[in-house]
Amino acid sequence: MKRLSSALAVLALAALAVGCSSPVKLEENTDVPVESRTRTPAGGAGAAGAGQGAGQSQVTTVNVDKGATTSAARIVYFDFDSFVVKDEFRPLIEAHAKRMAANKSQRGTIEGHTDERGGREYNLALGQKRAEAVLRSMTLLGVSDAQLEAVSFGKERPAVQGSDEAAWAKNRRAELKDK
Amino acid sequence: MPLPPTPATRRCVCASLAAFSTLPVWAQFRVEISGVGATQLPVAIARFRDEDKAGPNAAIGAIIRADLERSGQFRNLDVSAALDETSQPAMSEWRGRGADALLAGSVSRLADGRWDIRYKLWDVVKGRDLGGQSLAVVTADLRLGAHRIADAVYERLTGDKGVFATRIAYVTRAANRFTLRITDADGEGGQVALTSVEPIISPAWSPDGRELAYVSFEQQKAVVWVQDVASGQRRAVANFRGSNSAPAWSPDGRQLVLSLSRDGGTQLFSMGRDGSGLKRLTQSSAIDTEATFAPDGRTIYFVSDRGGGPQVYRMPAAGGNAERVTFAGNYNISPAISPDGRTMAYISRLGGGNFRLHAMELADGNVRALTDTSDDESPSFAPNGKLIIYASRAQGRDVLMTSTLDGRIKTRLLSSGLDVREPVWGPFNL
Numbered sequence: 027m028k029r030l031s032s033a034l035a036v037l038a039l040a041a042l043a044v045g046c047s048s049p050v051k052l053e054e055n056t057d058v059p060v061e062s063r064t065r066t067p068a069g070g071a072g073a074a075g076a077g078q079g080a081g082q083s084q085v086t087t088v089n090v091d092k093g094a095t096t097s098a099a100r101i102v103y104f105d106f107d108s109f110v111v112k113d114e115f116r117p118l119i120e121a122h123a124k125r126m127a128a129n130k131s132q133r134g135t136i137e138g139h140t141d142e143r144g145g146r147e148y149n150l151a152l153g154q155k156r157a158e159a160v161l162r163s164m165t166l167l168g169v170s171d172a173q174l175e176a177v178s179f180g181k182e183r184p185a186v187q188g189s190d191e192a193a194w195a196k197n198r199r200a201e202l203k204d205k
Numbered sequence: 206m207p208l209p210p211t212p213a214t215r216r217c218v219c220a221s222l223a224a225f226s227t228l229p230v231w232a233q234f235r236v237e238i239s240g241v242g243a244t245q246l247p248v249a250i251a252r253f254r255d256e257d258k259a260g261p262n263a264a265i266g267a268i269i270r271a272d273l274e275r276s277g278q279f280r281n282l283d284v285s286a287a288l289d290e291t292s293q294p295a296m297s298e299w300r301g302r303g304a305d306a307l308l309a310g311s312v313s314r315l316a317d318g319r320w321d322i323r324y325k326l327w328d329v330v331k332g333r334d335l336g337g338q339s340l341a342v343v344t345a346d347l348r349l350g351a352h353r354i355a356d357a358v359y360e361r362l363t364g365d366k367g368v369f370a371t372r373i374a375y376v377t378r379a380a381n382r383f384t385l386r387i388t389d390a391d392g393e394g395g396q397v398a399l400t401s402v403e404p405i406i407s408p409a410w411s412p413d414g415r416e417l418a419y420v421s422f423e424q425q426k427a428v429v430w431v432q433d434v435a436s437g438q439r440r441a442v443a444n445f446r447g448s449n450s451a452p453a454w455s456p457d458g459r460q461l462v463l464s465l466s467r468d469g470g471t472q473l474f475s476m477g478r479d480g481s482g483l484k485r486l487t488q489s490s491a492i493d494t495e496a497t498f499a500p501d502g503r504t505i506y507f508v509s510d511r512g513g514g515p516q517v518y519r520m521p522a523a524g525g526n527a528e529r530v531t532f533a534g535n536y537n538i539s540p541a542i543s544p545d546g547r548t549m550a551y552i553s554r555l556g557g558g559n560f561r562l563h564a565m566e567l568a569d570g571n572v573r574a575l576t577d578t579s580d581d582e583s584p585s586f587a588p589n590g591k592l593i594i595y596a597s598r599a600q601g602r603d604v605l606m607t608s609t610l611d612g613r614i615k616t617r618l619l620s621s622g623l624d625v626r627e628p629v630w631g632p633f634n635l
Contacts, residue, residue, distance in 0.1 A: 135426075147450060147494045178426075
């Protein structure tokens with residue numbers, strides 16, 4: 027799988043660079059901001075608290091590799107050159123909005139992306155429009171503006187490599203992530 | 206329940222975001238020239254006497270030969286004669302060999318450990334000595350010394366200022382590592398300004414060449430940083446809500462214009478170089494981005510899709526009414542203005558999804574394509590206005606190219622194994 031091989035490549039590259047010869051010890055992870063990597067079951071409702079309010083023996087894996095795991099149920103896809111949220115994604119957005127509106131301390135990020143075609147800065151702005159469209163949908167459903175930040179990766183972080191319509195369609199997206 | 210850690214998800218979190226460091230050049234650049242201009246001046250450049258004693262970076266003669274050849278305006282003749290700046294070459298002999306000019310010199314060690322590089326240039330056609338110079342450089346500046354001599358020879362023979370002693374910055378990507386690199390204009394002597402596992406885009410040199418602004422995604426969003434090149438010290442000048450990108454310096458170095466989404470959408474803002482005095486410049490409900498100043502500092506060119514698709518516009522530097530500049534095609538982006546303010550380089554999307562480098566004469570709006578490639582991006586002018594550097598794709602890899610303004614002479618800076626993008630040409634060395 028792409029993530030595994032790229033993860034190994036980064037590990038190998040890093041090991042080459044600084045002579046690390048063994049896997050990172052767990053305590054070294056404390057220098058890095060903790061990012062929740064819980065898997066969200068479809069529908070998303072039950073996962074709100076997972077990874078927060080940890081007990082003493084809780085261990086959370088930190089992954090600073092790009093493309094951290096995002097469950098498929100948190101991704102909205104877009105048509106070419108469009109930032110319109112299609113009807114088929116309304117249930118997904120409603121489910122997340124309901125979850126966040128019910129818990130005002132829950133914060134999140136919406137990351138907008140484009141396919142590889144076109145200029146980097148213009149695509150960064152297009153991705154921003156996609157993220158903001160999803161954010162608007164969620165604030166209309168009761169989520170507070172302060173709970174969400176819309177950001178963009180433009181074309182810099184494709185989910186799928188490739189230069190055909192199948193790959194492009196998988197890259198035109200907005201991802202909902204918990205903070 | 207969180208996943209148990211597995212070897213594949215552990216990371217060696219080290220050497221990320223290292224500040225300025227000097228690494229050995231492991232991505233060698235080679236040059237290919239395609240297309241020939243009207244005339245190339247034949248020049249004979251001898252190996253500099255004793256250059257081998259100054260170490261591997263001191264192939265002075267070879268560096269000068271490569272610089273002049275890369276400009277496309279010179280043709281190097283083979284020279285095996287042992288000459289230096291004190292020689293008395295027979296002009297008739299060199300005329301017979303077809304040379305218009307002859308360069309010779311030497312390298313010797315000074316008492317303080319520096320190197321004394323001397324040279325002399327002859328006009329073979331007129332049969333006279335054009336004079337010479339001596340430069341004293343530390344070992345680390347031997348390449349720079351050779352480039353300065355190439356600039357002096359170029360200027361003496363063409364009348365134009367040379368850019369061989371300038372630097373370029375660009376981003377490379379290998380596996381999942383991004384680096385922001387600074388090299389000589391010939392791609393050699395590379396040093397790393399920033400290394401990251403997250404993307405780096407839109408580098409921009411400050412007008413004095415001391416700082417680089419850039420966008421880094423290390424915080425999982427676009428944030429604009431300004432970094433002092435020599436010390437590696439850096440500061441985040443824009444980390445507002447949402448995305449912060451496309452930094453552009455005013456010609457006096459005092460202001461930055463940025464694309465910010467803090468008010469919703471993407472709009473242009475200006476701020477002092479220390480991040481103070483934020484002011485919104487555009488007031489459209491469209492995407493306004495990719496600002497760049499005209500060299501007189503009075504006009505900003507930028508990209509806006511307020512008319513439907515992205516086109517280039519210009520407005521007064523303090524904001525105000527925008528005037529559309531590009532009309533051919535429905536997708537025009539990435540403007541760069543020449544140092545004399547007369548020419549705009551930009552990328553235009555043609556039918557079939559090809560993105561091609563174009564140049565427009567701003568006085569009459571006349572447009573010409575400069576390449577026949579289909580994946581061009583990110584044009585940037587050399588400070589003498591004679592060359593444009595840009596990124597393109599060849600054989601499935603990102604490459605850096607330079608082109609003359611008429612598109613006739615192109616060189617390719619090859620990098621083995623790395624994808625290279627986002628080149629920006631630095632200013633004249635002070």
